[in-house]
Amino acid sequence: MKRVFVLVLDSLGIGYSKDSVKFGDYGSNTLGHIIECCYKNFANSYGRNGVLKIPNLVKLGIINALKKSSKNKIFGFNKESKIIGSYAYSKEISTSKDTSSGHWEMMGSPVLFKWTYFKSLKNSFPLDLLNKIQKKFLINGFLGNCHASGTDIINIYGKEHIKYNYPIIYTSSDSVFQIACHEKSFGLERLYDLCLLVRKILNKSKYKVTRVIARPFLNDQKNQFYRTRNRKDFSISPNEETVLEKLVKEKKGEVISIGKISDIFNNKGITKQVNVYELEKIFEALYKELKNYSEYRKKNIIVFANFVDFDSYWGHRRDVSGYAKELELFDIKIPKFLSLMKKNDLLIITSDHGCDPTWKGTDHTREHVPILIYKKNLIPKYLGYRKTFSDISQTISNYLGLSKMKFGKKIIF
Structure with missing residues (x-):
């Protein structure tokens, strides 16, 4: 052995x-x-x-x-x-x-090979991709859609997210599609379901994105929001x-x-x-x-x-x-x-x-x-x-x- x-x-x-x-x-x-x-x-x-x-x-x-x-x-x-x-x-x-x-x-x-990167600092994710996600998951919109720090973006959009239940989406210089949602108001399992759907849509599309990342957070006030340990990555296979x-x-x-x-x-x-x-x-x-x-x-x-x-x-x-x-x-x-x-x-x-x-x-x-x-x-x-x-x-x-x-x-x- x-x-x-x-x-x-x-x-x-x-x-x-x-x-x-x-x-x-x-x-x-x-x-x-x-x-x-x-x-x-x-x-x-x-x-x-x-x-x-x-x-x-x-x-x-x-x-x-x-x-x-x-x-x-x-x-x-x-x-x-x-x-x-x-x-x-x-x-x-x-x-x-x-x-x-x-x-x-x-x-x-x-x-x-080359990963797909979402290089635009604002409106990072293409409209056709977001429309497919909204239609499949039955949601009315997103917040963010930009390059951002994960801790910063939940403070910027956290209260609005809780009010409207719109997922916060963002990326970085890496090939990632990150989704931040409140564990209680949006639901942790629902966030995982959304990320899995995005992963499946990306797999069938022209976008070769390495990871879709669930970024759950808690609390209800600006500057008090914090990310939990329930992060989950939805990757493609080697x-x-x-x-x-x-x-x-x-x-x-x-x-x-x-x-x-x-x-x-x-x-x-x-x-x-x-x-x-x-x-x-x-x-x-x-x-x-x-x-x-x-x-x-x-x-x-x-x-x-x-x-x-x-x-x-x-x-x-x-x-x-x-x-x-x-x-x-x-x-x-x-x-x-x-x-x-x-x-x-x-x-x-x-x-x-x-x-x-x-x-x-x-x-x-x-x-x-x-x-x-x-x-x-x-x-x-x-x-x-x-x-x-x-x-x-x-x-x-x-x-x-x-x-x-x-x-x-x-x-x-």
């Missing part, structure tokens, strides 16, 4: 990639700039003071990977630290810098077979998704979902799976977890201190995780894109990502510059004895 644990620190980029200039992200560096802000006390408003405290990630090689990737000085981490894991950094070959592209590529299905599907098909293995992973892959290749999202709850789910060594008997297993708050709560909101605190909390949880690992367990820590909280705007940033690999009795070493995130899937496929993936090269750790 072999198990692979893939932990995605959503948006933890480690320095701009060569093609970052095409995305307006030349100079971005999510982890590097967080370290710099902490070192220079730029983040003091949240009680931060001094060097970012991530000793366990340092031991796993995160700073070594950052040094290989980054062109910037790394404040407070100039001394060489003894490491226990192997490390690499990787560029992305997908055409975009969104969540789906990053996750799909690391599992062996890079996005080599265009190539992923290593998740391959494990289930070839070995009848188990793929356990924790967090929003099942949504990202439209449940393809997922055998068990654990729908938790806060960092501490995700780790509790991971600890539980680590302890369930005998439950699956001789089956090979992939446990795939996404830590979404790095991106949604701190990166997009450009909150350096919040991001730093979340990294330190993640770091505190690592020793228990490592102590529970068995002889044949493989740990891979990585990311899907950047979201530099010091960068202009609120969007993702095109960056390299770290690949940290740990196993009992591993001899630590540098694993090189990886030319695609798909090297992760090729490595997993080789480790679990599956057939070769179409993309990527195995990492010899």
Whole structure:
């Protein structure tokens, strides 16, 4: 029995990639700039003071990977630290810098086509598309229909939405159709039904949109509205077979998704979902799976977890201190995780894109990502510059004895 644990620190980029200039992200560096802000006390408003405290990630090689990737000085981490894991950094070959592209590529299905983007800042969604949705769902109108921050737009239109029950619709620089509705006045299940309908309409149309996202919220006053944890993503399926599907098909293995992973892959290749999202709850789910060594008997297993708050709560909101605190909390949880690992367990820590909280705007940033690999009795070493995130899937496929993936090269750790 072999198990692979893939932990995605959503948006933890480690320095701009060569093609970052095409995305307006030349100079971005999510982890590097967080370290710099902490070192220079730029983040003091949240009680931060001094060097970012991530000793366990340092031991796993995160700073070594950052040094290989980054062109910037790394404040407070100039001394060489003894490491226990192997490390690499990787560029992305997908055409975009969104969540789906990053996750799909690391599992062996890079996005080599163009997503549909709604580029108009106002009246973002085409009238013909909205007319189809209104006719099918029997609603009289929409609010918003623009590029917007999710927290801002519910404050702008929240009271009007409650009064008329018109869904609030908006997009971003990503290929997304987002719908915000009040959980009580509109109804959570009704919101999910609306998103599913939009997904079906998009699938049958010329619009190749990666995700329709349900964004439920609560409260009844401006500046008091808040988004709940009942977000749900309605994605299209990966265009190539992923290593998740391959494990289930070839070995009848188990793929356990924790967090929003099942949504990202439209449940393809997922055998068990654990729908938790806060960092501490995700780790509790991971600890539980680590302890369930005998439950699956001789089956090979992939446990795939996404830590979404790095991106949604701190990166997009450009909150350096919040991001730093979340990294330190993640770091505190690592020793228990490592102590529970068995002889044949493989740990891979990585990311899907950047979201530099010091960068202009609120969007993702095109960056390299770290690949940290740990196993009992591993001899630590540098694993090189990886030319695609798909090297992760090729490595997993080789480790679990599956057939070769179409993309990527195995990492010899």
